[in-house]
Amino acid sequence: MLFALSDPERLAIARQLVDGPLDMAECHLSNPDVPKSTKSHLMKVLRTAGVVRNEANGRARRLSLRREDLDARFPGLLDAVLSAEEGASKS
Amino acid sequence: MLFALSDPERLAIARQLVDGPLDMAECHLSNPDVPKSTKSHLMKVLRTAGVVRNEANGRARRLSLRREDLDARFPGLLDAVLSAEEGASKS
DNA sequence: TCCATCGTTCGAATTATTTCGAACCTTTTA
DNA sequence: TAAAAGGTTCGAAATAATTCGAACGATGGA
Numbered sequence: 001m002l003f004a005l006s007d008p009e010r011l012a013i014a015r016q017l018v019d020g021p022l023d024m025a026e027c028h029l030s031n032p033d034v035p036k037s038t039k040s041h042l043m044k045v046l047r048t049a050g051v052v053r054n055e056a057n058g059r060a061r062r063l064s065l066r067r068e069d070l071d072a073r074f075p076g077l078l079d080a081v082l083s084a085e086e087g088a089s090k091s
Numbered sequence: 092m093l094f095a096l097s098d099p100e101r102l103a104i105a106r107q108l109v110d111g112p113l114d115m116a117e118c119h120l121s122n123p124d125v126p127k128s129t130k131s132h133l134m135k136v137l138r139t140a141g142v143v144r145n146e147a148n149g150r151a152r153r154l155s156l157r158r159e160d161l162d163a164r165f166p167g168l169l170d171a172v173l174s175a176e177e178g179a180s181k182s
Numbered sequence: 183t184c185c186a187t188c189g190t191t192c193g194a195a196t197t198a199t200t201t202c203g204a205a206c207c208t209t210t211t212a
Numbered sequence: 213t214a215a216a217a218g219g220t221t222c223g224a225a226a227t228a229a230t231t232c233g234a235a236c237g238a239t240g241g242a
Contacts, residue, residue, distance in 0.1 A: 081093065
């Protein structure tokens, strides 16, 4: 999970899902021109790590944060990560 | 920081430092046979990410968690990470 | 001073992640 | 039923991270 969220792009996706589920097409990457296969792969990493759920929704895909599961397994972690200073990467 | 702690070995090191500083030689890796250069590199990643401090101490090196700095920049994150279920990697 | 101890840094080899296009699948619309 | 929309999966190429040995630096003790 930490690994999945340690990538800025994936973290940004997780942040977008805080306020509720979004269809894949509604999740925006910092660079809007990345191929769909790349975007799909980013989602896969999040999904595999248990951060995100990905259910079919018509011909789209509905993404949602797995809050309950994550809070149960890593109490406080998700909140801390998501609320951390946005542009935090310096040291 | 998330990246630095997303490695089990590095996370384990951080955990060992929760109760106070330790000399490098007192930090134990899961495999005690890894070369010192590898161990040193693990420390470097933690240091670069701002997780750990590394001051000279005689001919040894004293490692310590940078709690205050981390808590200031990422409130709650360190606590959440460190208190997360120990063997947590399944999904 | 000489030498052993404790670590760091460097470079090369191995291994893991990321990225992309192409092929494919399912659902919706014409 | 054909075709478009929205995504996934696969494989190969490019990047990045890890690992290790060898060479180096500083400190402390004989």
